[in-house]
Amino acid sequence: MTSLRIFFVGGLISFRALFSFLRPEIYIPSMLVAPIFQILLFVYIGRSAGLESDEFFVIGNAVQYAAIPCIFAMTFTIGGERFQKTLGYILVTPAPRLPLFLGRALPVIVNGFFVAAFSLVVGGLIVGIHVPPSSVAPLALATAICAFSCTGLGLLGAAFGLLMREQAVLANIMFGFLLIFTGANVPVSALPGWMQSVSNVLPFTHGIEAAREIADGAPLADVADLLGVEILIGVGFGTLGYVFIRSAERWSLSNATLDRA
Amino acid sequence: MAETTRPPWSRIARTLAVGFGLHLKMMTRSSFDGLLGVLWPLFFSTVAFLMFRAGAGGESLVFASFGAAVMGIWSSTSTSAGSAMQRERWHGTLELLVTAPVHFAAILLPVTVAMSALGLYSMTATLLISRFVFGVDLPFEQPFSFAVALVATVASIGAMGFLLAVSFVRYRTAWALGNLLEYPVWLIAGFLVPLTLLPGWVRPISWVLAPTWGVDAIREAASGGGPWPEIGLALGLGAVYLAIGVVVLETVLTGARRSGTVALA
Numbered sequence: 001m002t003s004l005r006i007f008f009v010g011g012l013i014s015f016r017a018l019f020s021f022l023r024p025e026i027y028i029p030s031m032l033v034a035p036i037f038q039i040l041l042f043v044y045i046g047r048s049a050g051l052e053s054d055e056f057f058v059i060g061n062a063v064q065y066a067a068i069p070c071i072f073a074m075t076f077t078i079g080g081e082r083f084q085k086t087l088g089y090i091l092v093t094p095a096p097r098l099p100l101f102l103g104r105a106l107p108v109i110v111n112g113f114f115v116a117a118f119s120l121v122v123g124g125l126i127v128g129i130h131v132p133p134s135s136v137a138p139l140a141l142a143t144a145i146c147a148f149s150c151t152g153l154g155l156l157g158a159a160f161g162l163l164m165r166e167q168a169v170l171a172n173i174m175f176g177f178l179l180i181f182t183g184a185n186v187p188v189s190a191l192p193g194w195m196q197s198v199s200n201v202l203p204f205t206h207g208i209e210a211a212r213e214i215a216d217g218a219p220l221a222d223v224a225d226l227l228g229v230e231i232l233i234g235v236g237f238g239t240l241g242y243v244f245i246r247s248a249e250r251w252s253l254s255n256a257t258l259d260r261a
Numbered sequence: 262m263a264e265t266t267r268p269p270w271s272r273i274a275r276t277l278a279v280g281f282g283l284h285l286k287m288m289t290r291s292s293f294d295g296l297l298g299v300l301w302p303l304f305f306s307t308v309a310f311l312m313f314r315a316g317a318g319g320e321s322l323v324f325a326s327f328g329a330a331v332m333g334i335w336s337s338t339s340t341s342a343g344s345a346m347q348r349e350r351w352h353g354t355l356e357l358l359v360t361a362p363v364h365f366a367a368i369l370l371p372v373t374v375a376m377s378a379l380g381l382y383s384m385t386a387t388l389l390i391s392r393f394v395f396g397v398d399l400p401f402e403q404p405f406s407f408a409v410a411l412v413a414t415v416a417s418i419g420a421m422g423f424l425l426a427v428s429f430v431r432y433r434t435a436w437a438l439g440n441l442l443e444y445p446v447w448l449i450a451g452f453l454v455p456l457t458l459l460p461g462w463v464r465p466i467s468w469v470l471a472p473t474w475g476v477d478a479i480r481e482a483a484s485g486g487g488p489w490p491e492i493g494l495a496l497g498l499g500a501v502y503l504a505i506g507v508v509v510l511e512t513v514l515t516g517a518r519r520s521g522t523v524a525l526a
Contacts (some may be wrong), residue, residue, distance in 0.1 A: 019413040025434045029441040037444035045309055115394030166292045173297070175303030185308050190315040 003099040010095075011103030014029065018080040031115045032122075035065035036118035040125035042185050047243050055129040062119035066147045066203055067178050070112040072152025072171045077104045078245075079160030079168075092251055101158070101245060105151050105238070112147035113140075132213045136219040139211055145227050146207035149234025150178075153203050155241030162248035182209055203237065206230040210246065273367045280371030281378070287380050294341060299383045302333035306387045309453050310395045321401065322411025326391035326399055327483060328452035331476045334418050335446055338376045342422030343429045345372050345441025356523050366423075366507045374419030376434060402485030406492075410482045413492045414475030417499030421471055424506040430513055452476055455522055470497040 022031075041043035042057040065178065081087035090100070100193075117140060124131065157174060161167045179185070179194060188196055199205045207230040210223035267275070288294040306329030313322045346369065349355040358368050358470040382478035391397045401407060425442070429435035446455060449463055456464055468471045471494075517523045 010265055025432070026437045029437045034441055034444065037441075037448070041444050041448045041453075042308075042312075042459060044448060045312055048454045049312045049321065049457055051312050051316030076322050090480050104263060161458075169292050172301060176415075180307055180311070186311040191311065 005096050007099035007103035007106070010100065011106050014077065014104050015073075015107035018076060018084075019124055023037060029055060031111075032118055035062060035068075035115065035119035036126065038065060039119060039127070043127055046185070054127045054128075055124075055215060056212065057185060058123045058129050059120065060182075060208050062123050063116050063143055063146050063208050063211055064178060064182060066112040066116040066118050066143070067150050067175045067204070068081055069109055069115050070147055070150040071154040072158055072168075073108040073111065074151055074177050075157035075167045075171045077101075077108075078158045079165075080092055082161075088119050091253070095244060097249075098242070101155065101242060102238075105155060105195070108154065109147045109151045112151060113144045114144045116147060117192050129215075130218055135217060138214045138223075138246070142207055142211040142214055142223070142227060142230075143232070145230050146204055146211070149203035149207060149230050149237070152234035152236070152238035152241065155238050156244060159241050159243075159244035159248050162245065162252050167218055176236055178202060181205070195251035201233065203230070203233055206233070272296060272363055276363045277371050280368060281375050284372045284375035285378060288341075288375060293377075294337070294379060295382075296377055296386055298337045299332070299386055302329070302336045302380075302383045303386055303390065304331060305329070305447075307390065314395060318479045322391075322395065322397045323399060323484075324455070324480070325453050326388065326397050327480045328476055329391070330384040330387040331380075331414060331472065331479060332447055332452050333387060334377050334380030334415060334475075335452075335472055337380035338373060338418050338422035339425070339439050339443045339446065340436070341376045341439065342373045343442075344436040345369065345376075345422075345426040346430045347433065347435050350524060353524075357524055359518075361396075364507075365514060366503075366510055367500070369426055369510070370419070370423050370503070374416065374424030376422055377415045377419040380418075381456075382410075389444075398481050400485065403488070406482035406488045409478065410475070410478035410488050410492055410495075413495045413499075414479060414491055415473070417495040417502070418501035419472035420489045420502040420506070424502040424509070425511060427510040441444065446470060446472055450476060460513045463485045469498065471495045471502065491509065 039058055039061045042061050043054050046052055046054070046057045078087065081090055083198055093100075120139070120143065130216070153174065154171075157167070157170055164170065181191075181199045181202055182188075183191075183199060184204065188199050190207060191199065206226040210226035210230065213223050213226075214220070281490060288298075308324075309325050310322065313325050329494040346355065347456060355435055359365055361368065373469055388399065425439060429438055432438060449459070449467050450470050451459075452472070456467050456473075459467070467488075474491045474495040478495060480486075481488035481491060514523070
């Protein structure tokens with residue numbers, strides 16, 4: 001019961017406390033308007049390059065933009081606590097760590113899903129893509145799975161947050177790599193072989209591919225394998241992040257570097 | 262004592278030069294402005310190169326290379342200029358700077374020009390990647406014109422940053438507005454997409470943006486065309502931004518002095 005309370009209530013309180021600065025004047029330009037311009041930028045580059053359809057870029061960029069809320073927010077769960085001088089208090093509590101850290105991920109996933117879904121709908125309306133009504137629910141599911149898997153990667157970024165100060169730089173670099181490698185704008189098959197190998201183990205790659213197939217009318221069953229791999233990648237990064245957080249926590253406690261990193 | 266005997270133009274020139282050097286040094290030592298300032302536009306230019314290579318290829322890659330190179334100059338400016346005055350406010354130095362015996366515009370302008378000059382790192386990196394990773398055969402037909410076009414582009418984008426900095430001073434969240442302008446200008450100024458592909462109503466907006474003429478001048482100089490009209494337009498628009506910025510700054514500062522709110526927003 002305590003673990004459930006820490007997971008749900010603690011996660012929500014933590015999100016509200018750490019992201020109190022996300023007022024409408026920041027949230028709207030950063031989370032709702034910026035992804036639309038990213039979509040338009042790549043739609044026009046795609047038209048100029050004669051590469052793929054508008055739908056390809058709307059789906060790729062809308063889903064990939066979930067990286068901003070997911071990676072930045074998860075990375076900030078450590079950096080923000082340090083900034084507010086509360087990291088030490090949290091790490092000396094007897095609270096079980098699994099619900100403590102994973103609970104913080106739940107609101108992040110919800111927000112990431114909302115940002116991606118909003119971008120998909122508004123970007124799609126502006127550019128004028130058509131998605132069959134029967135594809136809407138599966139498309140929403142694929143988007144939510146992508147937000148989940150990217151949050152797993154964000155947990156790994158949060159672990160690095162225990163060891164370094166420049167989490168904003170790290171989060172931006174992770175976003176940039178996802179932009180290049182996940183097939184959001186360049187078909188994975190058109191990337192060099194070594195890049196395809198990297199793409200296959202990153203969040204978004206399989207989810208974006210599944211979302212595009214769904215938008216083209218494929219039933220959910222046909223993309224279940226892609227979504228399954230996307231979930232596994234999210235679980236894999238999340239596990240890696242959690243293990244890394246525990247190791248970094250022990251290391252920072254034993255070396256008294258918690259607030260110095 | 263020596264300071265007071267200097268002619269006014271000399272004091273302003275010295276303020277501009279020292280401010281530019283000081284802020285450039287500070288920014289190069291910041292991982293956000295320095296390292297990320299180089300990497301961030303590179304991510305986007307790499308994607309653009311991959312897209313053009315997979316698609317149209319050929320001449321479009323040359324077009325994209327020079328445009329992508331200028332993206333970094335705009336990125337360095339747009340993301341930081343909006344919050345330039347806010348940063349001074351956080352540091353507790355804004356009131357001191359406002360009361361300094363030189364016009365505040367002479368203090369703020371070198372900050373935003375230093376931001377755009379920092380983009381030259383990113384520009385160099387982008388051109389090197391374009392040449393050596395993607396094998397784009399970049400022309401440099403008129404090196405002198407190219408250098409002048411580059412200086413004009415940096416100066417005019419710096420002036421645009423100055424206008425942003427003074428326009429956003431009343432907003433605490435100016436950094437979010439500055440970030441927001443990054444993608445639209447990349448698109449509307451024709452960095453990666455020819456303006457003819459954009460809707461007709463967008464073109465007048467492109468014409469009043471100095472980066473549009475700056476990137477055109479760089480392309481013209483590189484390909485051996487006549488870049489001087491574009492250089493003139495970029496510098497002319499930069500001067501207009503500067504004049505508007507000074508007027509806005511005077512208005513804002515006069516109001517803030519009267520109400521005692523220089524340190525507040």
